[in-house]
Amino acid sequence: MEERAALPLKDPELLKQAMLIGGQWVGADDGRTIDVRNPATGALLARVPRGGAAETGRAIEAAEKAMRGWRGALARERSAVLRRLYELMLEHADDLALLITSEQGKPLAEGRGEVLYAASFIEWFAEEAKRAYGDIIPQNMHGRRILVQKAPVGVFAAITPWNFPAAMITRKAGPGWAVGCAGVIKPASQTPLTALALGVLAERAGLPAGVCNVVTGSAGEIGGALTASPVVRKLSFTGSTEIGALLLEQCAPTIKRTSMELGGNAPFIVFDDADLETAVAAAMVAKYRNSGQSCVGANRFLVQAGIYDRFAARLAGESARLRVGDGTEADVAVGPLIDDKAVRKVEEHIADAVAKGACVAAGGARHERGGLFFQPTVLTGVPRDAAIFSEETFGPVAPLFRFDTEEEAIALANDTPFGLAAYLCARDAGRIFRVTEALEFGMIGVNEGLISTEVAPFGGVKASGLGREGSRYGIEEYLETKYVALGGI
Numbered sequence: 311m312e313e314r315a316a317l318p319l320k321d322p323e324l325l326k327q328a329m330l331i332g333g334q335w336v337g338a339d340d341g342r343t344i345d346v347r348n349p350a351t352g353a354l355l356a357r358v359p360r361g362g363a364a365e366t367g368r369a370i371e372a373a374e375k376a377m378r379g380w381r382g383a384l385a386r387e388r389s390a391v392l393r394r395l396y397e398l399m400l401e402h403a404d405d406l407a408l409l410i411t412s413e414q415g416k417p418l419a420e421g422r423g424e425v426l427y428a429a430s431f432i433e434w435f436a437e438e439a440k441r442a443y444g445d446i447i448p449q450n451m452h453g454r455r456i457l458v459q460k461a462p463v464g465v466f467a468a469i470t471p472w473n474f475p476a477a478m479i480t481r482k483a484g485p486g487w488a489v490g491c492a493g494v495i496k497p498a499s500q501t502p503l504t505a506l507a508l509g510v511l512a513e514r515a516g517l518p519a520g521v522c523n524v525v526t527g528s529a530g531e532i533g534g535a536l537t538a539s540p541v542v543r544k545l546s547f548t549g550s551t552e553i554g555a556l557l558l559e560q561c562a563p564t565i566k567r568t569s570m571e572l573g574g575n576a577p578f579i580v581f582d583d584a585d586l587e588t589a590v591a592a593a594m595v596a597k598y599r600n601s602g603q604s605c606v607g608a609n610r611f612l613v614q615a616g617i618y619d620r621f622a623a624r625l626a627g628e629s630a631r632l633r634v635g636d637g638t639e640a641d642v643a644v645g646p647l648i649d650d651k652a653v654r655k656v657e658e659h660i661a662d663a664v665a666k667g668a669c670v671a672a673g674g675a676r677h678e679r680g681g682l683f684f685q686p687t688v689l690t691g692v693p694r695d696a697a698i699f700s701e702e703t704f705g706p707v708a709p710l711f712r713f714d715t716e717e718e719a720i721a722l723a724n725d726t727p728f729g730l731a732a733y734l735c736a737r738d739a740g741r742i743f744r745v746t747e748a749l750e751f752g753m754i755g756v757n758e759g760l761i762s763t764e765v766a767p768f769g770g771v772k773a774s775g776l777g778r779e780g781s782r783y784g785i786e787e788y789l790e791t792k793y794v795a796l797g798g799i
């Protein structure tokens with residue numbers, strides 16, 4: 311049997327090769343496992359259980375049972391447990407970062423950044439736990455009082471993607487746990503180790519058995535069990551629009567509350583009046599964070615004619631200087647893509663654009679290191695009918711499209727079924743307000759390339775999803791509003 315590669319964790323107990331169900335670490339009923347590999351080296355990191363419907367059913371039961379006690383705890387008691395989890399995440403940040411980089415591939419500095427970002431949701435919702443306020447409404451009849459109470463929505467299911475293995479979990483479970491819900495988490499099969507490590511820390515923080523359950527394995531079987539169960543009252547998903555739509559269908563018969571954070575196709579608009587250095591710096595972050603594997607990553611660069619050549623030259627120069635390699639190596643800015651399917655999609659987008667007249671200003675091919683490494687790539691003169699305009703590349707490719715007028719830029723930016731994130735660089739205040747108001751997206755960065763934060767509402771419109779995560783809006787996704795007409799008093 312293939313030997314597992316060493317994972318030099320300071321706390322080896324954080325490497326779990328089991329599912330967490332009702333406070334017990336267990337294998338799959340049939341003993342089957344899934345290999346977890348390092349995308350930078352192909353090395354076998356771990357084997358996790360290939361769980362299915364039966365194990366998921368037990369996890370749902372455990373969550374339902376645990377929720378009875380957890381919802382009854384005082385808000386400040388739940389808050390204290392979440393605060394402890396936040397502290398434990400910071401204490402174990404190096405190990406969590408190494409797990410993220412080892413199973414997902416992002417550079418270690420980004421992995422550590424993700425740990426801090428993920429922990430910030432736990433810190434935030436530890437505070438919000440104490441502010442799930444209701445209302446007293448002025449009575450509409452004598453002798454009657456009108457109360458509005460906020461109650462936990464119920465057992466939640468969280469199905470999360472491989473690109474941010476920690477943050478996508480805490481952004482969902484944090485608010486759920488804060489208001490007294492218990493949940494079942496299904497991480498991506500390519501990156502389960504971080505989720506399992508968070509399960510260890512949740513136990514250590516004092517989360518009662520069954521409040522946090524992590525089930526690994528067959529997406530279809532686990533998803534089918536979670537969506538079909540009437541006990542699961544909330545489903546929160548981050549991933550492709552295709553799967554999001556399927557899950558919405560599967561949730562319909564039980565009328566579940568859902569949050570969907572789906573695909574994107576972010577435009578990055580550079581106007582003639584932009585500050586060039588600011589625009590290039592913002593573009594580099596928006597494009598190459600997580601090697602381009604982010605739903606809020608800039609997918610299309612719309613550049614006004616007057617600044618086009620200068621911006622293209624600077625972006626190509628900066629892109630060519632990025633170091634590509636194993637995320638554990640010093641100064642690496644771009645790691646491997648998640649799998650060969652992702653690399654092929656990048657190659658197909660480049661080939662299609664070049665066949666339609668685009669030029670390669672930087673990169674353009676797989677990296678000399680081979681495997682899943684790809685050169686940071688800048689394409690100029692890309693035509694509107696190129697596939698890369700309308701499809702999410704999810705890789706380190708920056709296609710530049712030229713425009714002349716503000717109206718043309720807005721039309722091009724909005725010409726997509728998606729509406730998650732958009733970016734624009736300009737200095738004219740009137741232009742900034744006109745364009746941000748006209749853009750059909752849930753989040754807009756102005757002269758900024760990194761806009762994700764726990765304090766702001768994260769989410770999209772159109773095919774990019776439903777609901778908001780983080781901020782004071784995110785907790786509402788896990789609350790039901792109960793109206794009490796109090797008479798006879």
Ligand SMILES: NC(=O)C1=CN([C@@H]2O[C@H](COP(=O)(O)OP(=O)(O)OC[C@H]3O[C@@H](n4cnc5c(N)ncnc54)[C@H](OP(=O)(O)O)[C@@H]3O)[C@@H](O)[C@H]2O)C=CC1
Nearest residue numbers: 470471497498499529530533549550553571572573605704
């Ligand atoms: N919005 C975002 O942040 C993300 C968007 N994407 C987009 O999606 C594309 C494909 O990426 P991919 O990772 O395949 O995304 P998927 O949507 O396939 O996977 C996301 C999560 O959903 C699970 N899943 C897959 N199929 C089902 C199902 N039938 N029922 C229940 N759960 C299911 C996956 O499990 P498993 O891993 O076991 O298959 C994973 O945990 C990307 O190229 C990108 O365009 C991807 C990731 C994040």
Ligand SMILES: O=C(O)[C@H](O)CS(=O)(=O)O
Nearest residue numbers: 474477603604605606762
């Ligand atoms: O899925 C993603 O790409 C993340 O939601 C992006 S972020 O929130 O980590 O910026």
